[in-house]
Amino acid sequence: MGEPGREKERPGPSAGAGSRKERAGCGEPGRSLLFPLPVAMVVLRAGLCPGLSEDMIQLLSANGIRTVVDFVSSDLEDVAQKCSLSYKALVAVRRVLLAQFSAFPANGADLYEELKSSTAILPTGSPSLDQLLDSGLYTGEVTELMGAPGTGKTQVCLGIAASVSLGLKQHVLFLDSTGGFTASRLYQMLRAQTEDEEEQLEALQRVRVERVFNIYEVLRALQELRDRLSQQVVSSMGPLKVVVLDSVSAVIYPLLGGRQSEGLALMMQLSRELKTLAREFSLAVVVTNQVTRDSSTGTLKPALGRSWSFVPSTRVLLESKEATWGKCSTQRAASLAKSPRQPTGIQVELDIGNGDVLDPSLVTPTQGL
Amino acid sequence: MQREVGTLPLAPVLRARLAAAGFQTAQELLDTGPCGLSKEIGISREEALEALQVVRQECHGHARTAEGSSSTRKCTALELLEEEQSQGFIITFCSALDNILGGGVQLTKITEICGAPGVGKTQLCMQLAVDVQIPECFGGVAGEAVFIDTEGSFMVDRVVDIAAACVQHCHLIAEAQQEEDHQKALETFSLENILSHIYYFRCRDYTELLAQVYLLPEFLSEHSKVRLVVIDGIAFPFRHDFEDLSLRTRLLNGLAQQLIIIANDHRAAVVLTNQMTTRIGQSQSTLVPALGESWGHAATIRLIFHWDNSQRLATLYKSPSQKESTIAYHITSHGFRDVQPPAVTPSTEGTELNPRKRPRTEEEKQQ
Numbered sequence: 001m002g003e004p005g006r007e008k009e010r011p012g013p014s015a016g017a018g019s020r021k022e023r024a025g026c027g028e029p030g031r032s033l034l035f036p037l038p039v040a041m042v043v044l045r046a047g048l049c050p051g052l053s054e055d056m057i058q059l060l061s062a063n064g065i066r067t068v069v070d071f072v073s074s075d076l077e078d079v080a081q082k083c084s085l086s087y088k089a090l091v092a093v094r095r096v097l098l099a100q101f102s103a104f105p106a107n108g109a110d111l112y113e114e115l116k117s118s119t120a121i122l123p124t125g126s127p128s129l130d131q132l133l134d135s136g137l138y139t140g141e142v143t144e145l146m147g148a149p150g151t152g153k154t155q156v157c158l159g160i161a162a163s164v165s166l167g168l169k170q171h172v173l174f175l176d177s178t179g180g181f182t183a184s185r186l187y188q189m190l191r192a193q194t195e196d197e198e199e200q201l202e203a204l205q206r207v208r209v210e211r212v213f214n215i216y217e218v219l220r221a222l223q224e225l226r227d228r229l230s231q232q233v234v235s236s237m238g239p240l241k242v243v244v245l246d247s248v249s250a251v252i253y254p255l256l257g258g259r260q261s262e263g264l265a266l267m268m269q270l271s272r273e274l275k276t277l278a279r280e281f282s283l284a285v286v287v288t289n290q291v292t293r294d295s296s297t298g299t300l301k302p303a304l305g306r307s308w309s310f311v312p313s314t315r316v317l318l319e320s321k322e323a324t325w326g327k328c329s330t331q332r333a334a335s336l337a338k339s340p341r342q343p344t345g346i347q348v349e350l351d352i353g354n355g356d357v358l359d360p361s362l363v364t365p366t367q368g369l
Numbered sequence: 370m371q372r373e374v375g376t377l378p379l380a381p382v383l384r385a386r387l388a389a390a391g392f393q394t395a396q397e398l399l400d401t402g403p404c405g406l407s408k409e410i411g412i413s414r415e416e417a418l419e420a421l422q423v424v425r426q427e428c429h430g431h432a433r434t435a436e437g438s439s440s441t442r443k444c445t446a447l448e449l450l451e452e453e454q455s456q457g458f459i460i461t462f463c464s465a466l467d468n469i470l471g472g473g474v475q476l477t478k479i480t481e482i483c484g485a486p487g488v489g490k491t492q493l494c495m496q497l498a499v500d501v502q503i504p505e506c507f508g509g510v511a512g513e514a515v516f517i518d519t520e521g522s523f524m525v526d527r528v529v530d531i532a533a534a535c536v537q538h539c540h541l542i543a544e545a546q547q548e549e550d551h552q553k554a555l556e557t558f559s560l561e562n563i564l565s566h567i568y569y570f571r572c573r574d575y576t577e578l579l580a581q582v583y584l585l586p587e588f589l590s591e592h593s594k595v596r597l598v599v600i601d602g603i604a605f606p607f608r609h610d611f612e613d614l615s616l617r618t619r620l621l622n623g624l625a626q627q628l629i630i631i632a633n634d635h636r637a638a639v640v641l642t643n644q645m646t647t648r649i650g651q652s653q654s655t656l657v658p659a660l661g662e663s664w665g666h667a668a669t670i671r672l673i674f675h676w677d678n679s680q681r682l683a684t685l686y687k688s689p690s691q692k693e694s695t696i697a698y699h700i701t702s703h704g705f706r707d708v709q710p711p712a713v714t715p716s717t718e719g720t721e722l723n724p725r726k727r728p729r730t731e732e733e734k735q736q
Contacts, residue, residue, distance in 0.1 A: 043391030067391050149665030150687035158689075161446075174446075179478055179629045180669050183450035185690035207446035213630045219376040220427060250666065254623040257615045262381045269375045290666045298650075303663065330692060 043067050049096040051089055059083040068097055115140070118282045122170075122241060125163030125189075128348040129156070132334055133314060134341045137284040139241065142274055142311060146289040146302045147318030152332045152352040153288040154180045156318070157244045159352075160286060162189040165206040166199065170241040174209045175221055177250045181209055215251045215266050222273045229281050240283060245274070247288040249303045256304070264307060271311040287312065302337075314339045318350075374398065377427055379420055386410040395424050442633075457510040459501045459597060459638055461493065462535075463707045465696035469685045470670070476510070476596060476638045479628055479667065483643040483658040484674030488681055489700050490642040491522045494599045496705040497640060498567050499532045501597040504554035507539050512596025512637075513566040515588070517581055520602035523569065532563040534703035568592070575606035579620065582627055589635045596637050598628075604644040604659045618663055625667030641668065680708075 043066055044057050063082050065071050072094055080087040121136040130136045137143055137160070145153045158181075161172045174181055186207065190200045212218045229240065252270070255263030278285045290303040302309065302317075309315075315338040321331050335347040372395040374387050390410050392398055398406065398421065407417040444452075458473030467473045474480055474497060482490045498516055503509025516523060539558060543551035568588075572578040578600075589595050603624075611617050632639045646659040658665065658673070665671070671687035684695040697708045 043397075045397075148662065149668075150671065150693075154689050177626075178666070178669065179633060180689045181449070182453065182690040183446050184453050186446055187450055188690070201447060204447035204450060205445050209444055209446055209449055211442040211633060213626050213633070216376070216378045216427070220372075223372050223376065247666065249663075250622070250626065253663065254619055254626060257619055262384070265375065269373070273376070290663055293662050300662075 044071060049093060049100060051093040051096065056083075056085060056089075056093075059085060068101055072097060120241070120282070120284075122160075122284050123163055123167065124156070125159040125167075126156070126350060129316075129334060129350060132316065132336055132342070132346055132348050134339070137242070137286065138314075139282045139284045140279050141313045142271075142278055142285045142287060143314045143316070144287050144289055144302075144312035145316050145318060146291055146337075148291050148300065148320070151318040151320050152350065153318060154178075154246055155185075155352040156350070157246050157286060157288060158182075158186050158189060160242060161207050161244065162186055162193065162203070164242050166190055166193055166203040168241065169203075170206070170239050172207045172242045172244065173225065173240060174207060175218060175243065175245045176209055176211050177213055177218065177245070178247055179211070180246060183209075212251070215255060215270065218245070218251055219266075219270060219273060222270075222277060226273075226277060226281075240281070243274075243277065243283055243285050245285070245287045247290065249288075249290040252304060252308075253290075267304065267308060271308070275311070291317075309338075312338070372396075372428055377424055379423060383410075383412070383416075383420060386412070395428050398424050399428075456636075457505070457508075459497055459510060460503070460508065461496060461705055462500065463696075463698045463705050465707055466683055466698055466705075469683075469691060469694045469696055470672075470688075471691045474597075474638050474640060475670065476636050477632050478669040479625070479632055479639045479641065480670040480672065481641045481643055481658075481668030482672045482674065483645060485645050485656070485676065488674040488676060489698070489705070490674060491520075491601055492527075492700050493705050494601050494640060494642060495523070495528050496531055497597060497638075498599060499528065499535050499563055499704075501638075502558070502563050502566055503535065503539065504558055506548070506550045506554050507542060510596050511594075513568065513592060513594045514597040514599065515568045515570070515585070515595055517570045517572060517578070517598070517600045518602070519572050519578060519600070519605050521571070522601060525564075528564065528567070529560065530702060531704040532560050536560060536563070566594075568595070572606070575611070575620070578603075578606050579624065582624060582631075585631055586634070589631065589637070593635075595635065597640065598631065598637050599640045599642075601642050602644075603641045608644070608659060614661075618661065621660060621664050621667065625664075628667075629669075 044052065044060060048068075060066075060071065060079070060083060063079070065074060065079065076087060076090045076094065079085070080090055118140065120139045122139065123136045124130055124133065133143070145156055147153050157174070161174060164170050164172050183204070187200065187204065190203050194200060210221050212221050225240075225243070248270070252263070252267050255266055257263065274285050274287070277283055289308075291300040292303045293299070294301050302315070315336070317335050317337045319333045319335070321333060330352050332350045332352055333347055334350050336342055336344050338344060374392050374395065375384065377384075377395060379387075387398070387410060392401075401409070403414055403417040403421055406412075406421065407414050412420075456476050458467070458470075458475060460467055460473040461470075482493060484490050494516070498514040501510060501512045501514050503511070505511045536558060539551075539555060543555055570581055572581050582600075585598065589598075607617055607621065628639050628641075631637065643664075644659045645656050647654050648657045656675075658671075665687075668687070669689060670685070673684045673686050675682055675684070680697050681699065682695050682697050685691060685693055699706050699708050
């Protein structure tokens, strides 16, 4: 069953997913998420389908038909004449190509059942943050945490890793691009949640850390993860549920702006990888982002601009309460900036204190951000 | 390998041509081969070969990481924990500061020190350049230091004073404890040695600074004992005479990523000093670190030094593992030191001992 509605929003997810599905049978049985390739972009090659031979391809490309869409949209009688190929053969090839590359329609009820069975809600380790996110992190979606330096984004990510690896006994992949991952802090959080040393060590082993310091390394790491998951290699990577990318702006910022044209393209590639990972393998993806100061109004706004703002489905803004350094506190305020389920503007208080990412109270909802 | 062409590190022109020709995955590129590739997208054979080599390298792994990266990039949290626990810290000789930092300046992380002029940033940098060389038996990391100076505030005579005080301190500990390896270590821990292991670079503008940081990995692979890289005054070259602010943000972010790669691959601590600037709000103005909001994310650990009447204070503003707190410190002729609590009976103090000795080494000579 395909998802034609979503196909429009995300043009063309992973290439070759269709054919790979046939070969390796990826995904659990019953979860047939077929992502068709955008038909326009596939070049005709020998072996793409049974009737298509090398000579045929040469003749076709000599007449300007190079991709699947050229083939499918051209008048076959005309083509048969110009290339002196058999009309019947061409029709057969077209039928196979259409079957292979077009999307299958699905109805909403099936889609709903599908989502209900494959989506999980993961607790973040902080009850008030869970409340803000409508009971937790949803798998299949990208959630973003943004905030100024020192507001606790990495702490919240560590809290999520601790809660998922200890509480749910699932694996976590932590992609660290700023060097901010401190295993001793994670250990401290685990120690605060359980006394049993065995459990603590096991939980530590379930958190995998990869240090990725530029965009190509991030893309490579995500690609490797995708390969591992689709081949269902269970050995080192157990049941993975959460992928954390801390932080996405550190790797993308050097690429944006100026006369560089590929920054935006790479950012969109990254967003596509993250979203397809989340959707295909039912993972919760958490990214952290910076905030920048708007030059005209002086207010804080999330970094990476408007294009990135469409990528995460939920955005949480973290702020600290004080501006002076005389009085230091571990209180932070988290407010919901974008959500598909909750009204925006809800605010809660978080304590990123010593024991673990706990929270004292739920502040009454305020209007606006 | 099903890696998409758009995610490979090729030149944008090449990428655009590949997309127009209909190539989707890296596997298709590798299957086509250099001749087919050069014919289809109209580039020369050499360019096609180069591009394919890049693709092969990306897909089949980690040939790139063979340049002396001692720490692996992928591991579980447990392995990282063991690594962190066995890693040393660079002590600052001010035990209060060491405490709030969790033991001292951490290796493999970027620490930023912000403060108003005259509050002691360069003093701390010079102290750290000496302290990183303390031998392991005295609790140091026995490394060398790289000092990149952009403001010209590095004073060799001051370093001599600090180093002499440090050597004397170690001598005192050795005499108190009388262990073999202490004596042996002290033979190599002399003033000349300390000074010869601080590698000093002077950069006069941002181009030189960027070039120096770019060349640093090579330098560090030759001098593998370096455990500290100090950039004194990262704000100075970027603040004066820089018109294009978005270019500045881009350069700074790129610089931050390069520094974190250096810190990680060579297991060194990177220490940067930053200036302060005034931000004018609606009703009041506050003193904030310079170089903008996005630079605040570059450093993993941020310390802000400020004044409170005539007392110098240090606040830990950002850290992944320690709480925010403020402590007081002193700068004496011997360097960076603690503030002695005012009303305390001197327990045992010999006259030749430095009264500002660190409370940590409590083996004071009994007179």
